Amino acid sequence: MSSADTHPSTPTPVPSPAALAEALARYRPLFGQVVDEWDGFIDSLCRPLGTCIWSRPGRCDGAVPAAVLAAQGVPSAPVPWLADAPGTALMLPPGFKAGQHWWYCAGLAHAQEAVSQLPVLALDLCPGQRVLDLCAAPGGKTAQIALALGNRGTVLANDFAMDRIAALQGNLDRLGVVNVTTSRCDGGNYPAAAGPFDRVLVDAPCSSEGTLRRNPGLVAKLGPERSTRMAGRQRALLRKAVQLCRPGGRIVYSTCTFAPEENELVVADILAEQDGRLKLLPAPAWADLPGFVGGPGITLWQGRTLPADLAGCLRVWPHANDSGGFFIAVLEKEAAAPGLPEPEPLALALDDEDAEWCIGLAAHYGIAEPIAAQFRAHRQTRRGLHLAARDHVPPAAPRPEGSGLFFHRTNIRPPKLTTAGALLLGPQATRQVLDLDAAAERDAYLRRQTLRPTPAQTAACGSGQVIVRHRGYALGVAVLHRSGELESLFPRKWSGCTAAV
Incomplete structure (x- = not known):
């Protein structure tokens, strides 16, 4: 849920280098120890950040958006260090509004800051895993996870506010994601009845200092007091993630801030609480990513010495990769640690009348393979029908806000295929x-x-x-x-x- 997934609505004047240096002065002692080029760091924050998009795998390859952009006269370049991400990432000029273009409407691409795509790579995803995105809105990382799993299986995406869930679901619908169930809970109190999960992502709410290149107005809000306030919630989220993670499973904790109070200190506290049942893995082989420069986690902050293995966390500094700032810690739960029982599954039912709606829709558009054979068609509300992946098995608790994609509205006459349904089923239509x-x-x-x-x-x-x-x-x-x-x-x-x- 870090702000690296979002875009500011109105431009704000960029603060001067002197103002930025003053606001971030408490990080000056880190330079020369864990990172270099203080002046380069400050200067990078004064430059606008390019727009990054990724192509929707299975719907188009990266060459399609690149060709369309070239025809529009918009330069683009692949991001080499995201070559293993689920969709091909392209860097576009600063200020480019991807959401105002037809190919974005058609779900061929999604806009997401380049560095914000790294946490999903760190999850080490494989089809068949059960995954929780604990702080999911606005949904870029959730969509990455879902598509890395082949749009199959079970992903749970949680956030705390209804408007954020609506934004999350809108992005999933546009991209044709059918293996996600959304829930609305305080992540720190997420019910244990939902677990266990093979992978848990905690992209925690944070002070967002790493987004200053896109949100320069944040500079007036920065300071240790804000970070200290955020840290309590962050510890609760990471603590909950540990509980929900399956023994032997992996947790990725990430923020888009520089503050050690929200990063290494949170991880150190949870590691200490777990007393050996949780270990910090060295961040994946970031050095092997072409053109990427990663920095180590810090082990000394304002007189507090942290465990030496916290150097295995990843810090992304804006001047090193011409990016935003980010922090990532990869944690593994001990295989012998206690685990949660398997959850009670949520019933996704389709009665005979609803099955007829699916048959009629397929006949109208000349879709050869029965819809109910391709997906778990089911009814969640009186409005109409949803589609989920055939092997999508969400838990009964917490109560879902939605499972899969709303594709057919049946409470109107005549019934109507939704826009998301058209994007999903359109390639199969022959009439x-x-x-x-x-x-x-x-x-x-x-x-x-x-x-x-x-x-x-x-x-x-x-x-x-x-x-x-x-x-x-x-x-x-x-x-x-x-x-x-x-x-x-x-x-x-x-x-x-x-x-x-």
Whole structure:
């Protein structure tokens, strides 16, 4: 949940180097010991940070966004040290608004700061693992986890506020993620009935000092008092992660701050509490990542000597990689440590009437393989039906906010495939598909304007609901009226895409 996943809404004047040096002066003693170039560090914080996106694996490869960007005249470059990430990462110019472009609406890519993608690599994920993202919103890391598992199995994504859960679910829906169940809990009190998990990510709320290049207004809020306040919550989150982790499993603790009070001191306290049942693993072989420069964790802070193995934590300094700042600790729970019982599974039911909805939808769009054979179709609310991965088995507790992807709204007449459902199932559709190849038509659809497609475009469509595509990629749903007009049903809440260019 660190702020490295988010983007500021309005620009704030960049503070002067002198103001930054004063605000961060307490870190000056670290330079020359665990990191070099104090002046380079301060200067890097005065430069805007580039925008980073990653391509959605399984929907397109990295060459697609790169080619589209090149056609728009936008330079992009692969991030070499993220070559092993689930999707191909591309660095774009500072200030580029990825969310205002059609390919973002189509779920071909997601914007996430480059350094923020490292914690998921440290989880060492393999298909079949059961994973908890304890502080998940706005969902970039959750989506990384889900897609690294092949969009199969069971991922739980938790956050504490309803609006944050809504943002999280929106990103998962756009990217076609079906192996995630979301929950709304205080992560420090997450119910033990949900566990155990093979992997737990604690991307903890923090003072966000590492995001100063994107959020320069934070400089007025920095100081040890804020970090001390944050540390109590961070210890509670990491303590809970240890409880929920399966014996022999892995926990990754990360923040986007420089403060040792929120980083090494938190890890040291939890290691001491566990009395040998938890060990700190040396950070993965960051030196093997092309072009990446990682720094060690600190072992001495303001007179407190920390265990020597805390040097195995990873610190990412902005001037070393032209990035934001980040901290990562990789922890392993002893195989002989006590574990939690397996959870009671949540029933994901589909009755006969709901099965008929799935059959009718597949027939309307010419989808050959039955939907219920591809996914765990189920009803969560009276609004309609959701799709989850076939092997997705969420726990009954905590009560989920949602499981899988809301794909078919059945409480209206006629029922309607959702935009997320269209993005997910569109590649399989052979009927009622309408291509908008011209950029002007595409943008009009995204702005919810009425169109009049040509007879050639509608030759394979009857009147009624259609899936709209651009360059072969689904954008959403529309209604083709008998008059020949095309009524866009692109959702207002996805309005960030209405400035598509």
